[in-house]
Amino acid sequence: MSLIQLISFPPLGDDRGSLVALESQQSIPFDIKRVYYIFGTQQGVARGFHAHRQLKQVAVCVTGRCRMVLDDGEFREEVWLDSATKGIFIEDMVWHEMHDFSDDCVLLVLANQLYDESDYIRDYTNFKELASD
Template identity: 35%
Template sequence: MKINIIKIPKIEDPRGNLSVIEKEVLPFEIKRVYYLYDVPAGAERGGHSHKEQQEFLIALSGSFDVIINDGKVEKSVTLNKPFEGLLITNGIWRELKNFSSGAVCLVVASDVFSEADYIRDFNEFLAISSK
Protein backbone atom coordinates (compact mmCIF):
# COMPACT_ATOMS: atom_id res chain seq x y z
CA MET A 1 0.00 0.00 0.00
CA LYS A 2 1.31 3.44 -0.94
CA ILE A 3 1.36 5.03 2.52
CA ASN A 4 4.16 5.80 4.92
CA ILE A 5 4.54 7.17 8.44
CA ILE A 6 7.14 9.94 8.29
CA LYS A 7 8.87 11.39 11.34
CA ILE A 8 8.94 15.18 11.33
CA PRO A 9 12.17 16.67 12.66
CA LYS A 10 11.66 17.74 16.28
CA ILE A 11 13.77 20.33 18.04
CA GLU A 12 13.40 19.72 21.77
CA ASP A 13 13.65 22.69 24.08
CA PRO A 14 12.64 23.13 27.73
CA ARG A 15 10.55 26.12 26.60
CA GLY A 16 8.55 23.89 24.20
CA ASN A 17 9.24 21.69 21.21
CA LEU A 18 9.29 22.80 17.59
CA SER A 19 8.77 20.64 14.50
CA VAL A 20 9.54 21.75 10.95
CA ILE A 21 8.28 20.47 7.61
CA GLU A 22 10.72 21.51 4.89
CA LYS A 23 11.28 20.22 1.39
CA GLU A 24 13.53 17.38 2.60
CA VAL A 25 10.72 15.87 4.73
CA LEU A 26 8.16 15.25 1.99
CA PRO A 27 8.54 13.72 -1.49
CA PHE A 28 6.53 16.54 -3.10
CA GLU A 29 6.43 20.30 -3.36
CA ILE A 30 3.87 21.79 -0.97
CA LYS A 31 1.08 23.54 -2.88
CA ARG A 32 -1.70 23.70 -0.27
CA VAL A 33 -2.10 23.47 3.50
CA TYR A 34 -5.42 23.13 5.32
CA TYR A 35 -6.68 21.80 8.64
CA LEU A 36 -9.73 20.14 10.14
CA TYR A 37 -10.91 21.08 13.63
CA ASP A 38 -14.06 21.21 15.76
CA VAL A 39 -15.11 17.89 14.25
CA PRO A 40 -18.28 16.82 16.12
CA ALA A 41 -18.31 13.53 18.03
CA GLY A 42 -19.11 10.66 15.67
CA ALA A 43 -18.51 12.72 12.51
CA GLU A 44 -16.31 11.43 9.70
CA ARG A 45 -14.18 13.31 7.19
CA GLY A 46 -12.44 12.24 4.01
CA GLY A 47 -14.38 9.60 2.13
CA HIS A 48 -12.49 10.06 -1.12
CA SER A 49 -9.38 9.26 -3.13
CA HIS A 50 -7.21 11.43 -5.36
CA LYS A 51 -6.20 10.64 -8.93
CA GLU A 52 -2.92 12.60 -8.72
CA GLN A 53 -2.61 14.52 -5.46
CA GLN A 54 -0.58 13.28 -2.50
CA GLU A 55 -1.32 14.32 1.08
CA PHE A 56 0.51 14.30 4.39
CA LEU A 57 -1.77 14.17 7.47
CA ILE A 58 -0.65 15.19 10.96
CA ALA A 59 -2.52 15.18 14.27
CA LEU A 60 -1.39 18.57 15.58
CA SER A 61 -3.57 18.06 18.65
CA GLY A 62 -5.57 15.10 19.92
CA SER A 63 -6.01 11.98 17.85
CA PHE A 64 -8.00 10.43 15.02
CA ASP A 65 -8.00 7.26 12.93
CA VAL A 66 -7.27 7.18 9.21
CA ILE A 67 -8.86 4.21 7.44
CA ILE A 68 -7.02 3.64 4.18
CA ASN A 69 -7.88 1.28 1.34
CA ASP A 70 -5.99 0.59 -1.88
CA GLY A 71 -8.84 -1.43 -3.42
CA LYS A 72 -7.45 -4.71 -2.08
CA VAL A 73 -6.41 -4.13 1.52
CA GLU A 74 -7.92 -1.92 4.21
CA LYS A 75 -5.82 -0.66 7.10
CA SER A 76 -6.34 1.68 10.05
CA VAL A 77 -3.68 4.10 11.29
CA THR A 78 -4.09 6.17 14.46
CA LEU A 79 -2.44 9.57 14.34
CA ASN A 80 -1.77 11.16 17.73
CA LYS A 81 1.74 12.68 17.65
CA PRO A 82 2.49 16.15 16.25
CA PHE A 83 5.99 15.05 15.21
CA GLU A 84 4.93 12.35 12.75
CA GLY A 85 2.47 12.18 9.91
CA LEU A 86 0.91 9.83 7.40
CA LEU A 87 1.91 10.21 3.76
CA ILE A 88 -0.92 9.07 1.48
CA THR A 89 -0.04 8.87 -2.20
CA ASN A 90 -2.58 9.05 -5.00
CA GLY A 91 -4.96 6.14 -5.61
CA ILE A 92 -5.66 5.49 -1.91
CA TRP A 93 -9.15 5.83 -0.42
CA ARG A 94 -9.16 7.54 2.98
CA GLU A 95 -11.68 8.07 5.75
CA LEU A 96 -10.98 9.98 8.96
CA LYS A 97 -12.87 8.82 12.05
CA ASN A 98 -12.86 8.79 15.84
CA PHE A 99 -11.70 12.37 16.36
CA SER A 100 -10.88 13.07 20.00
CA SER A 101 -12.14 16.24 21.62
CA GLY A 102 -9.98 19.14 20.47
CA ALA A 103 -8.32 17.18 17.65
CA VAL A 104 -6.72 19.17 14.85
CA CYS A 105 -5.73 17.44 11.59
CA LEU A 106 -3.23 19.33 9.45
CA VAL A 107 -3.13 18.33 5.77
CA VAL A 108 -0.17 19.25 3.57
CA ALA A 109 -1.01 18.64 -0.10
CA SER A 110 0.98 18.32 -3.31
CA ASP A 111 -1.49 20.38 -5.34
CA VAL A 112 -4.13 23.07 -5.13
CA PHE A 113 -7.78 22.08 -4.89
CA SER A 114 -9.25 20.58 -8.05
CA GLU A 115 -12.60 18.78 -7.90
CA ALA A 116 -11.59 16.82 -11.04
CA ASP A 117 -8.82 15.11 -9.02
CA TYR A 118 -11.29 13.62 -6.51
CA ILE A 119 -12.98 10.23 -6.62
CA ARG A 120 -15.84 10.54 -4.13
CA ASP A 121 -17.73 7.32 -4.89
CA PHE A 122 -16.24 4.19 -3.28
CA ASN A 123 -17.58 1.83 -5.99
CA GLU A 124 -16.04 4.02 -8.70
CA PHE A 125 -12.76 3.96 -6.74
CA LEU A 126 -12.87 0.14 -6.56
CA ALA A 127 -13.52 -0.11 -10.31
CA ILE A 128 -10.57 2.20 -11.10
CA SER A 129 -8.20 0.56 -8.59
CA SER A 130 -8.85 -2.92 -9.99
CA LYS A 131 -7.49 -1.91 -13.42
Protein backbone atom coordinates in the same frame (compact mmCIF):
# COMPACT_ATOMS: atom_id res chain seq x y z
CA MET B 1 2.82 -4.09 0.97
CA SER B 2 1.53 -1.72 3.64
CA LEU B 3 -0.54 1.33 2.78
CA ILE B 4 0.58 2.92 6.04
CA GLN B 5 3.62 5.08 5.34
CA LEU B 6 4.39 6.93 8.56
CA ILE B 7 6.80 9.85 8.57
CA SER B 8 8.62 10.88 11.75
CA PHE B 9 9.16 14.58 12.33
CA PRO B 10 11.96 14.99 14.86
CA PRO B 11 11.11 17.68 17.38
CA LEU B 12 13.57 20.51 17.76
CA GLY B 13 13.75 22.74 20.77
CA ASP B 14 15.06 23.22 24.24
CA ASP B 15 13.72 23.86 27.73
CA ARG B 16 11.42 26.58 26.30
CA GLY B 17 9.45 24.08 24.21
CA SER B 18 9.43 22.12 20.99
CA LEU B 19 9.19 22.92 17.30
CA VAL B 20 8.61 20.69 14.28
CA ALA B 21 9.73 21.93 10.85
CA LEU B 22 7.92 20.62 7.76
CA GLU B 23 9.89 21.28 4.58
CA SER B 24 9.20 20.51 0.92
CA GLN B 25 11.34 17.70 -0.46
CA GLN B 26 12.88 17.19 2.99
CA SER B 27 10.50 15.99 5.72
CA ILE B 28 7.63 16.16 3.21
CA PRO B 29 8.25 13.99 0.10
CA PHE B 30 6.91 16.56 -2.41
CA ASP B 31 6.65 20.28 -3.07
CA ILE B 32 3.88 21.71 -0.87
CA LYS B 33 1.25 23.60 -2.89
CA ARG B 34 -1.65 23.65 -0.41
CA VAL B 35 -2.05 23.49 3.36
CA TYR B 36 -5.32 23.09 5.24
CA TYR B 37 -6.49 21.81 8.58
CA ILE B 38 -9.60 20.13 9.95
CA PHE B 39 -10.80 21.01 13.43
CA GLY B 40 -13.99 21.18 15.49
CA THR B 41 -15.25 17.85 14.17
CA GLN B 42 -18.27 16.72 16.20
CA GLN B 43 -18.21 13.44 18.13
CA GLY B 44 -19.23 10.51 15.95
CA VAL B 45 -18.67 12.37 12.67
CA ALA B 46 -16.31 10.78 10.15
CA ARG B 47 -14.61 12.69 7.32
CA GLY B 48 -12.88 11.97 4.05
CA PHE B 49 -14.54 9.10 2.15
CA HIS B 50 -12.75 9.87 -1.10
CA ALA B 51 -9.60 9.28 -3.10
CA HIS B 52 -7.63 11.49 -5.46
CA ARG B 53 -6.57 10.67 -8.99
CA GLN B 54 -3.23 12.52 -8.68
CA LEU B 55 -3.03 14.39 -5.38
CA LYS B 56 -0.55 13.26 -2.74
CA GLN B 57 -0.88 14.37 0.89
CA VAL B 58 0.75 14.18 4.29
CA ALA B 59 -1.56 14.38 7.32
CA VAL B 60 -0.51 15.02 10.91
CA CYS B 61 -2.53 15.60 14.06
CA VAL B 62 -0.88 18.66 15.53
CA THR B 63 -3.09 18.19 18.57
CA GLY B 64 -5.48 15.45 19.64
CA ARG B 65 -5.97 12.29 17.65
CA CYS B 66 -8.00 10.57 14.94
CA ARG B 67 -8.06 7.17 13.28
CA MET B 68 -7.08 7.07 9.62
CA VAL B 69 -8.35 4.33 7.30
CA LEU B 70 -6.53 3.81 3.99
CA ASP B 71 -7.74 1.55 1.18
CA ASP B 72 -6.17 0.90 -2.23
CA GLY B 73 -9.11 -1.12 -3.54
CA GLU B 74 -7.53 -4.40 -2.49
CA PHE B 75 -6.16 -3.82 1.01
CA ARG B 76 -7.62 -1.76 3.85
CA GLU B 77 -5.52 -0.63 6.83
CA GLU B 78 -5.90 1.77 9.71
CA VAL B 79 -3.65 3.71 12.03
CA TRP B 80 -4.08 6.27 14.80
CA LEU B 81 -2.58 9.70 14.25
CA ASP B 82 -1.92 10.91 17.77
CA SER B 83 1.35 12.82 17.79
CA ALA B 84 2.57 16.13 16.38
CA THR B 85 5.80 14.31 15.46
CA LYS B 86 4.16 11.60 13.30
CA GLY B 87 2.51 12.03 9.92
CA ILE B 88 1.05 9.72 7.32
CA PHE B 89 1.83 9.91 3.61
CA ILE B 90 -1.32 9.38 1.51
CA GLU B 91 -0.53 8.41 -2.07
CA ASP B 92 -2.77 9.17 -5.04
CA MET B 93 -5.49 6.55 -5.72
CA VAL B 94 -5.82 5.67 -2.03
CA TRP B 95 -9.30 5.92 -0.51
CA HIS B 96 -9.05 7.59 2.88
CA GLU B 97 -11.36 8.10 5.80
CA MET B 98 -10.88 9.82 9.16
CA HIS B 99 -12.77 8.54 12.21
CA ASP B 100 -12.92 8.95 16.00
CA PHE B 101 -11.74 12.56 16.21
CA SER B 102 -10.89 13.69 19.74
CA ASP B 103 -12.56 16.93 20.82
CA ASP B 104 -9.25 18.78 20.55
CA CYS B 105 -8.14 17.25 17.23
CA VAL B 106 -6.51 19.53 14.69
CA LEU B 107 -5.57 17.54 11.59
CA LEU B 108 -3.07 19.39 9.40
CA VAL B 109 -2.86 18.31 5.75
CA LEU B 110 -0.13 19.25 3.27
CA ALA B 111 -0.83 18.62 -0.42
CA ASN B 112 1.26 18.59 -3.58
CA GLN B 113 -1.42 20.30 -5.70
CA LEU B 114 -3.95 23.09 -5.42
CA TYR B 115 -7.61 22.20 -4.86
CA ASP B 116 -9.17 20.62 -7.95
CA GLU B 117 -12.62 19.09 -7.62
CA SER B 118 -12.11 17.01 -10.78
CA ASP B 119 -9.27 15.13 -9.00
CA TYR B 120 -11.67 13.73 -6.38
CA ILE B 121 -13.24 10.28 -6.56
CA ARG B 122 -16.15 10.40 -4.12
CA ASP B 123 -17.95 7.15 -4.96
CA TYR B 124 -16.35 4.02 -3.49
CA THR B 125 -17.71 1.69 -6.21
CA ASN B 126 -16.25 3.97 -8.89
CA PHE B 127 -12.96 4.08 -6.97
CA LYS B 128 -12.79 0.28 -6.82
CA GLU B 129 -13.34 0.07 -10.59
CA LEU B 130 -10.63 2.67 -11.30
CA ALA B 131 -8.20 1.09 -8.81
CA SER B 132 -8.52 -2.32 -10.45
CA ASP B 133 -7.53 -0.97 -13.91
